[in-house]
Amino acid sequence: MSKGQLSINLATTRGSWGFAEAVDGCLRHDITAIAPWRDQVEAIGLKEAARIVETNKLRVTGLCRGGMFPAADEAGRQTNIDDNKRAIDEAVALNADCLVLVVGGLPGSSKDIVDARKQVTDGIAAILPYARENNMKLAIEPLHPMYAADRVCVNTLSHALDICVELGQGVGVAIDVYHVWWDPQLAEQIARAGQMGAIYAHHICDWLVPTKDLLLDRGMMGDGVIDLPGIRAMIEAAGFHGPQEVEIFSQDNWWKKPGDEVLQTCMTRFKTVC
Amino acid sequence: MSKGQLSINLATTRGSWGFAEAVDGCLRHDITAIAPWRDQVEAIGLKEAARIVETNKLRVTGLCRGGMFPAADEAGRQTNIDDNKRAIDEAVALNADCLVLVVGGLPGSSKDIVDARKQVTDGIAAILPYARENNMKLAIEPLHPMYAADRVCVNTLSHALDICVELGQGVGVAIDVYHVWWDPQLAEQIARAGQMGAIYAHHICDWLVPTKDLLLDRGMMGDGVIDLPGIRAMIEAAGFHGPQEVEIFSQDNWWKKPGDEVLQTCMTRFKTVC
Numbered sequence: 001m002s003k004g005q006l007s008i009n010l011a012t013t014r015g016s017w018g019f020a021e022a023v024d025g026c027l028r029h030d031i032t033a034i035a036p037w038r039d040q041v042e043a044i045g046l047k048e049a050a051r052i053v054e055t056n057k058l059r060v061t062g063l064c065r066g067g068m069f070p071a072a073d074e075a076g077r078q079t080n081i082d083d084n085k086r087a088i089d090e091a092v093a094l095n096a097d098c099l100v101l102v103v104g105g106l107p108g109s110s111k112d113i114v115d116a117r118k119q120v121t122d123g124i125a126a127i128l129p130y131a132r133e134n135n136m137k138l139a140i141e142p143l144h145p146m147y148a149a150d151r152v153c154v155n156t157l158s159h160a161l162d163i164c165v166e167l168g169q170g171v172g173v174a175i176d177v178y179h180v181w182w183d184p185q186l187a188e189q190i191a192r193a194g195q196m197g198a199i200y201a202h203h204i205c206d207w208l209v210p211t212k213d214l215l216l217d218r219g220m221m222g223d224g225v226i227d228l229p230g231i232r233a234m235i236e237a238a239g240f241h242g243p244q245e246v247e248i249f250s251q252d253n254w255w256k257k258p259g260d261e262v263l264q265t266c267m268t269r270f271k272t273v274c
Numbered sequence: 275m276s277k278g279q280l281s282i283n284l285a286t287t288r289g290s291w292g293f294a295e296a297v298d299g300c301l302r303h304d305i306t307a308i309a310p311w312r313d314q315v316e317a318i319g320l321k322e323a324a325r326i327v328e329t330n331k332l333r334v335t336g337l338c339r340g341g342m343f344p345a346a347d348e349a350g351r352q353t354n355i356d357d358n359k360r361a362i363d364e365a366v367a368l369n370a371d372c373l374v375l376v377v378g379g380l381p382g383s384s385k386d387i388v389d390a391r392k393q394v395t396d397g398i399a400a401i402l403p404y405a406r407e408n409n410m411k412l413a414i415e416p417l418h419p420m421y422a423a424d425r426v427c428v429n430t431l432s433h434a435l436d437i438c439v440e441l442g443q444g445v446g447v448a449i450d451v452y453h454v455w456w457d458p459q460l461a462e463q464i465a466r467a468g469q470m471g472a473i474y475a476h477h478i479c480d481w482l483v484p485t486k487d488l489l490l491d492r493g494m495m496g497d498g499v500i501d502l503p504g505i506r507a508m509i510e511a512a513g514f515h516g517p518q519e520v521e522i523f524s525q526d527n528w529w530k531k532p533g534d535e536v537l538q539t540c541m542t543r544f545k546t547v548c
Contacts, residue, residue: 106483111501113456146420148456149483149499159458182387182422184433209380209423211488225423227385 007033015255069123194238281307289529343397468512
């Protein structure tokens, strides 16, 4: 079985390019799959972004991002639900494979992670009928436990899949190697996700040693310690053969380099170490 | 059931004090339980450290640290095993409750975390007979997954307890809230640890938002998001009523303050938020 396609999450070239420039860059390198962020889409306008996608026959491997459900009060939670419905509309307009959910952490001054997790499940449940009506898949992305407080309180694939089981059809997972590589249950949970038909996306980058910043110091594939071919083999064995989407937040390194150099490096590493 | 005793891990006052000064400081504040680090013991000499402990009837809630088992080759692994046996000797001389094991991460340029984990289990197995002969308990401390690469590849309580089951009597866990607070399996795994009689230590501090450094930005109890009374209740319900040991690495904050101020704050927070 040959390796799947390469997709570029447009966070990776955020240092140089907005939506249109990033698409032009990808096309120069014969890359035809992308995953944009909502702010990048908004900057150019949804209609124009959708036109660019359609004209160039791009595959959109995901729209980043919905989620951020927990809030300190009911009004805040409703605001978040409404925003997620708009994100579903945008994902539909872009013909995205899925809307990636970065589900949110502890709201306000809360120390109650159990309650935050309940708010997340309730929030996804609230938008799921709308997502189903619009045939848009929701991909819960479990984030590394170091983001449990301020970004995402769903921190293992196991937990994300439990939510999928609870909520049913239309909810799956985005598996990002950066967030899950350390998990001793990784192999069994990827296999479980495959059996559920719940793998909607496969994100790649690398974990650097040392890691200097909790959010913005992700590594290029091959520069860190993640066994990328090993995890790819698990995901392929679980039945997912979609694109591997490169998503690198790198304030002090890759975001400072020219976009074409970043893309060229992604392509080379994709061929050699992924 | 009243709250257990307060213990001070001497990393907490590392900014101001060596072993003897830290003990004097603790005694000034009527704190009679400590947990020193091996470098602090070495600096004053093991005999003198043991004399100070005995003279002042101090409880030593743990010696930090053994572990760091994985190595790139067999000679390196043997060196690590030998060093761990010396650490057991030191823990015995100090009459410590346990030797805390910070087990190690990926050796050399390895990307094979499964193998690193096997090396950890093999390493503990290699020192366990010696620990048993000397009646010294070994406390595996699962560390937060953000340390999986460079410090500790045992990152959940569940995984640590699996190792305890495999190796048998004399191996348990040190539960540090900083490392486990995010775990969706926390309640069930603490209960399991209690049933096994495997809780050897209970460490406290707090998770700050934002966290500015992966290693040296731990918070004082009450300054972060961890539900300290909630986790304490789980640990007490599991049958452990030993001291709560304050262990704070804080390069830019608490390590810059006078030791007496740090201890006074620990005592106040211990009474009010733990």
